[in-house]
Amino acid sequence: MVTILMFILIWVLDIIRINLHFLNPFNESIRDYQVTDIVYSRLQDKKINIDNRIVLVNTGQPSRDTLAMLVRKLKEAEAKVIAIDIMLEEQKNPVTDSILRESLTSMENVVLAMEIDGVNEETGHFSIQKSCNPYFCDYVYSGFINFITNDTSTVRIFSPREMTTSGEVLSFPVQTARLYDPTATDRLFKRGNKVEEIYYSGNEDQFVQCEMQDLLNPERDIRALVNGKIVLIGFLPIDSWDKPLRDRHYTPLNARYTGRNTPDMYGMVIHANIIRMILDNKYVLEPSWALNLLLTFLICYLNVHLFYQIFRRVSLPYHFITRFLQLGEIVIFFFVVALLFHFYRIKIDAGYWITALLLTFDAVKFYDNGIKKRFAFFQNIPYELPKPVKKKKETAPDPKGPEASETSDVSELKKETKPDP
């Protein structure tokens, strides 16, 4: 009964949304926080599992003829996929542009970055494909680079594909992964999710990072470095002394997971993480709504049972014991959530568990002192489930009645817990 009462309370708390302006600074700092952020930023193993399939190339802000030279060199070195995370928005010098287009089209697997915009709320279709001039985009593959986020929040999810008025378009990392390993993207599509949670395997240190000059050096043979690999080309000035903020985003890996901080990851590294996730088939698993409800009910019921037992047996230090239990359980919940995410990528929302835990204390007291005493109906509901009948040894009937036998049980319990002198 108490469990049901608590579920009603949780439901009421969940539907009532109060905008408390005076708490805004606090809200702002924690609203974009999830428990798994601590797993990413503080509990991850410092050992890196390097990905030898992806190479990152920092171009800075390159000229188009340099980009053409780079693509040509990568083609000669037999890179499997070249993904250019640079928006070729306008046509500029006709000569340079034609050279670049020739370089791009000379290779089979080139992906260019573009953006989608103008969503129709009714159909969910996008009407505009922008930031990539048709002069280039019409001849090679393209993928949208839009992240799902507002101006300040963390990049946690991405959309694998979207519908536009001219047909289906894939996101930049998905298109890149598809050209590298089509079976991997088939697995992604079979999941059928409209959006996917990004599983960040690490920062840029898990990939080999080159400067464009390194690759264009005529004395250097880059075949061993890029042959058969995905080469992501874009803006990645990691060693720049001023660490420009352009194309830097917040991710769950940010060392400061609450409050004011600076964006921590360049867009190209986020794309690389998504590609790695798809190729490795390592997705974040979220339990279904029904399973979540079941788990919450179970935890709620067990807590009510435990707290009620404590309340019945030791009512005086009830407050003291239960507060410590609550604290201990919150730590255990956090540990379980972190452990499941770290080792199995299972993401559980423990918010309802904690709410249930915090309400149990008062709900038990309210039920026992308020509801049960006032309403006769509840007094007739047996709290404990009927126990299976056991064959007892034949003993002489207790002359004091059942109440006395209960007291004798408690005294026996006290005897048991009494320390041995």
Place this chain on the structure above:
Amino acid sequence: MRAILIFTLYFCFQLDLAAQGTIMVLHVAGQAQYLPHYGAKPIPLAPGDELEIKGKIRCKGSSTVRLIYDGVPISVSGTKMRDLSEIVRTASQQSQMTFTGRFFSFLNESVKEGVTDEKLKKHHRRYMNKSSGGIKGFASPDVTIKALLVATGKLPQANVIFKWRSIKGDGPYVFSIMNQNQKTVAQLLLKDTAVTLDLDQLYITLDEEYTWSVTRGEKDRSAQIPFEVCPAQDLNTEKELSHDSGFVKANQDEQQMMIAYQLEEDHSFYAAQKIYQRLLEKSPDNAIYKRIYASFLARRDMLPEAEKLISNKQ
């Protein structure tokens, strides 16, 4: 018994193989060199290169290299020649906690008392070293004796002149040469601001890095200038350039200029200066030689000497 012995030997062999791992270069910012073994020709490092653990590595100037060994990322910087085995050992010593260990460490950190506003106001001076507004650079150095940066990088074995600028004050200049472990190899008390040393006579190992510095009294000191003894650098450079068609076609003076330029690129500043000086002795009024030499001196932070050289001409 035999089976156990074979298994033990096999196991040890496996361990030994595992220990001989390779290191991968993740990223190079600037220029860095790798020496596979003692006396080998330095190889410029590039991302994706795999290095033997028995080799050595050195960064040029303020360059940095990011390496990865057995999943552990390692950052290397500084112009000192460093053993990769040493770098790896230091990095591996950093404790690798288990997940549970990291979890409880995090909990423990969370429990610690944070710095409250009240505490910050009360002991504000204690927290004034945490951050500052501004950037590094464009400030006068904290060293008072300025060493001339020609006797740095790769030096010849015989008769090397170490120079520094004079400062006001009493007492002798103490010139010291130290090894990588900061142990003194040589120390001299001097009146003058230069000393000529035959490095061949000192207990100095070739291709190992040493530093020289000058102090005067308790306060005045110079920076520690790194150097290594690499004999016949000019001959090696000339030999390498001889394969270049442009070098072969050039006249003798042009060839000397090309050698000097390449020597400077290879951090053999002392040998490069000797060539510039020889060219100027041969043609003291040659404006091109003067300007090129002046540029070299300016790059070595010897602007007064460079200005003097050009103003003499004009």
